[in-house]
Amino acid sequence: MPPQGLIVAVLAVAGLCSSFMFSLVVPIQARLPELLNASRDDTAWVVTATLLAAAVTTPIAGRLGDMYGKRRIVLVLLAVMVIGSVIAALSPGIIGIIVGRALQGAVVGVVPLGISILRDVLHGNRIDSAIALISATLGVGGALGLPISAVVADRADWHVLFWISAAMGTVVFVLVLLIVPVSVLRTGGRFDYLGAAGLAAGLLAVLLAVSRGSLWGWTSPLTLGLIAAGLVVLVVWGWYQLRTREPLLDLRVAARRPVLLTNLASVAMGFALFSSQVSYPQMLELPLATGVGFGLSLLAASFVVMPSGLVMMVLSPLSGRMARAVGPRVLLVAGSVSLVLAYGFSLFWATEVWQLVVANILIGFGIGFGYAAMPMLIMRSVPPSETGASNGLNALSRSLGTSLAGAIVGAVLAALSQPFGDIQAPTAAAFQASFALGIGAAVVALVLALLIPTRSAEQHPSLPR
Incomplete structure (x- = not known):
């Protein structure tokens, strides 16, 4: 078997590749109607298709991984992403782009499957730190991928973005094929x-x-x-x-108190994360003359929000050690508190760029701790034969939270806006409302985290403590 550190590194790169798909088209999103000669309503499907495909594929891929081998399904998802990237790269019109983006969304299932692989192949004392690293890629990939996409979109033809994703997927496919061992733990039966x-x-x-x-x-x-x-x-x-x-999913396992509460907290945590990704970039990019914006370019704005991803990356090894010392429940509580502080800080101080940097650093702590804790809590509460499907369900819970945040926070910012020149600009009250929603979601996550039992009779006896 290859060195365990190398296996973790490859799965982490796969996770970065997966989360990068969500920020891939952000730099060209506003220009898509012009680039694709289509209405704004139609081009919205370029983002919606990825979201829907990711949400549907993730829990199903988890179950397939439990039954037919997790590495095999990871390879299938990566291959589907590469095919989607090539389709989008070669497509001059909107239909091909939407199809390609939907296929790219399937790769999100790689992260929960990668976490499940770690449980199968790593020594017990390395699992927590490795899980924390893989979980962090969900936030790191988006935060670091945004400036990369912005630079590429600014200096090259927009199709290059899809060629880059195809190349990334191909490299990761080869690395997984050569380095990640075949899963020997399988669940019998039929799909x-x-x-x-x-x-x-x-x-x-x-x-x-x-x-x-x-x-x-x-x-x-x-x-x-x-x-x-x-x-x-x-x-x-x-x-x-x-x-x-x-x-497909054993709902009796999913209904166990620690699993159910963790998944509900995941919805709230996903909402809190995506609230920041909807509100902060808009505030940074709005013209100064609006009275609430900072007039930054997309590239400059992406560097302001990037510290959250860097914090998540730095925290990942620390999170694993903390989980072994105090338990993942404490990490989830700490992450929720950090998110409350982040949005509370923004409610009172959001008039300088450095203040938004501070808020994003706090969000990095919150999501870094929270996202590291959730799969640990899940895997301490389900039998080994259910890890793929259960992690897929947890990833789906986070996706539900981000979807709700995108819809609700976006609707609030649109409703509380006013004309400014030829654009509708959200008002200060709109951003205050979005920060309040973020606090509300973080408080819900905190309450749910406090209700998760520290030691439960429901835990599977074979699971590591």
Whole structure:
């Protein structure tokens, strides 16, 4: 077997590649209508398609990894991302770009699968630090990838972004193939195709309504109908999962108190993270004349928010040691408190660029500790045969939080805006409201973290303490 440190490094690079997909098109997002000769409503699908594909693929890929080998499914997801990148790179029109971006979204399942691989192949005293590192890539990739994408988009043809992602995916595919060992722990039985279809249909309906609700209208028949239909499908899906012999997800395991509370805290933590990614860049890039903006370019703004990713990277080895010393629950509590402080600081001090840098550093601490703790809590509470699916469900919970933040915070900023020249600029009250939402989500995560039992009879006896 290759050195364990090398295995961790390869999986960390895979995680960075995965999270980079979300910031890949941010620098050209505003220019997409012009570049693709399409309406702004249509080009919004370039982002929405990735979000939907990631949410649907992640829990399903986790179950497939438990059954057929986690490394094998990681390789499949990376191959799908490369194919999507090439399709987008060769496409002059919007249809090809949307298809390519949807295929790119599938690679998000690499992170929870990578975390599950660590449990299978690492020695017990190295697992926590390695999990913290892989978890950190979810934030680090986006924070560091944004300035890279901005530089490329500014100095080269925008298609180069997709060629870069294709090259990254190819390199990571080869590294995983050569270095990551084959998973020997498998779950028997047959794959639950009906359960996968039901979960996909329910999630697509709900997330589509959430992501497009501000455009269609939150009270429109289409939005309300999709939400209602999606919830009905998910309820029926849950009923079916509890009664089938070989379910896609074992909901009885997911209902264990530590697992359920951790996943609910993940939704709140994801909301708190993405609230900052929606509000801070807008504030930094708005013209000075608006009275609330700083007039920075996208590249300069990305350097202001980048410290959060750097903090997450530095924290990852520390998080693992702290988890062994005090337990992952304490890390989740500390992360939630740091997020409360970050948004509380912004409520009172957000008139200088350095103040937003401070807030983003605090967010880096919050997400670094929180994202490191959540998979540790999950894996201490589920049997080894369920780690892929359970980590996939936890990743889905974070995705639900980010989706809700994108929709709700975006709607608040749009509603509390006023005309400025030829643009609609959010007011100071709009940003205050977005920071208040961030605090609210962080408080919810904190309360849920405090309710997670430190030691539970529900924990699987074979799990490391």
